[in-house]
Amino acid sequence: MPSSLLSSLEGRLYRAALTLLPAAFRREHGAEMARDFDEARQEADTTSAFWLLRAGISIDLVRTLAVQWVRTGLPLIAIASILLSLALAEGLAAIARRTSVRMPDGLVHEDAVVVLFMAEILVVLIAMTIFISLWVGRLMRHGRR
Amino acid sequence: MPPLTPAVVHVLLALAAGDRHGYAILKDVQRQSGNRLRFGPGTIYSTLQRLMESGWVEEAPAPQTDVDERRRYYRLTRIGREALREEVDRLGALLDVARTHRIQPRASRG
Numbered sequence: 539m540p541s542s543l544l545s546s547l548e549g550r551l552y553r554a555a556l557t558l559l560p561a562a563f564r565r566e567h568g569a570e571m572a573r574d575f576d577e578a579r580q581e582a583d584t585t586s587a588f589w590l591l592r593a594g595i596s597i598d599l600v601r602t603l604a605v606q607w608v609r610t611g612l613p614l615i616a617i618a619s620i621l622l623s624l625a626l627a628e629g630l631a632a633i634a635r636r637t638s639v640r641m642p643d644g645l646v647h648e649d650a651v652v653v654l655f656m657a658e659i660l661v662v663l664i665a666m667t668i669f670i671s672l673w674v675g676r677l678m679r680h681g682r683r
Numbered sequence: 684m685p686p687l688t689p690a691v692v693h694v695l696l697a698l699a700a701g702d703r704h705g706y707a708i709l710k711d712v713q714r715q716s717g718n719r720l721r722f723g724p725g726t727i728y729s730t731l732q733r734l735m736e737s738g739w740v741e742e743a744p745a746p747q748t749d750v751d752e753r754r755r756y757y758r759l760t761r762i763g764r765e766a767l768r769e770e771v772d773r774l775g776a777l778l779d780v781a782r783t784h785r786i787q788p789r790a791s792r793g
Contacts, residue, residue, distance in 0.1 A: 567705075567728035569753045574706045574724040590721075598723020605729055 545579055548592075555599055563606045611678065612671070619670035623663050687770045690722060690730045695739070695767040698759040702743040705731065705755070731757060739763030 552575045556568050575595065582591045607613060687695075697703055697711035709727050712720055722730075734740035735757075743758035759767070778788070 563728075563732065566732065567724075570705050570755060571724040571728060573751070573753045574709065574727075577706055578709075578724075594721055595723050598725045602723070602725025602729055605725075 548579065549576055552595070552599075558603055560606050560610050562610075612675065615671050615674045615678075616667065619667045619674070620663075622670055623666040626666065627659060627663055684766065684769055686773065687766070688730075689720065690726055691734065692767070692770055693720065693722070694727065694730050694734065695759065695763060695770075698740060698757060699764065699767060702746075702756045702758045704745075704749075704757070708757070734763065737763075739766055 549572070553572050556564060556571060559568065578591055578595070579588075582588045693712040693715055694708055696715060697708045700711070703711065705724065705727050708731075709722060709724065712722050712727075731740060735742070739760055740757050740763055741760050743756040745754060745756050749756075781787075
């Protein structure tokens with residue numbers, strides 16, 4: 539592959555990876571990071587330097603993604619939301635256990651009904667997690683203003 | 684004040700020499716550490732972000748010779764310089780303790 543094509547491809551790949559960063563950080567430093575990547579790539583003049591650069595930039599990017607997302611507080615909110623959702627689901631299940639549900643007579647696929655219930659619970663859990671995460675995230679943003 | 688991280692110390696040291704853009708800081712850190720530390724752009728800008736939030740670093744106007752709009756320049760504030768001085772004092776005191784235990788820096792041996 540010609541080096542100019544490879545360089546352009548790597549540049550695009552790096553820019554695409556930058557879109558994974560939290561929006562605020564990307565807006566603030568994304569263009570600078572892309573420019574620095576281009577410049578570092580131009581300066582790497584040997585094959586070993588290219589590989590060193592690729593490895594260094596990849597590790598740096600993964601670390602930056604982790605650091606920046608942790609800084610937003612969203613992973614913590616998501617974990618708290620999942621735990622809250624599970625606690626709510628457990629509470630609802632405890633209530634449901636006390637009530638008896640009569641299956642319709644002649645129902646052949648009881649397993650299918652169980653799977654359907656489980657899928658329903660999963661959807662409710664995911665929806666609750668998203669809802670609580672967004673709600674808490676919004677409250678935090680308002681709190682910062 | 685707790686000890687500063689290596690990334691913070693190196694970025695502050697690079698800016699102590701004058702206003703720099705991100706890539707110049709990155710190259711300076713490489714030079715300061717004799718190529719032993721190679722921070723990527725993500726580490727440099729994450730560090731700059733924290734330093735700007737702390738008020739230790741601020742954005743500086745770009746020199747007229749630089750026409751690239753994507754370049755942003757940074758400079759050390761007074762409290763940033765003070766924090767760096769404190770860290771250098773701390774490291775100096777640490778070096779004194781090491782010397783009392785006859786642990787000399789390699790460059791000054793023999």
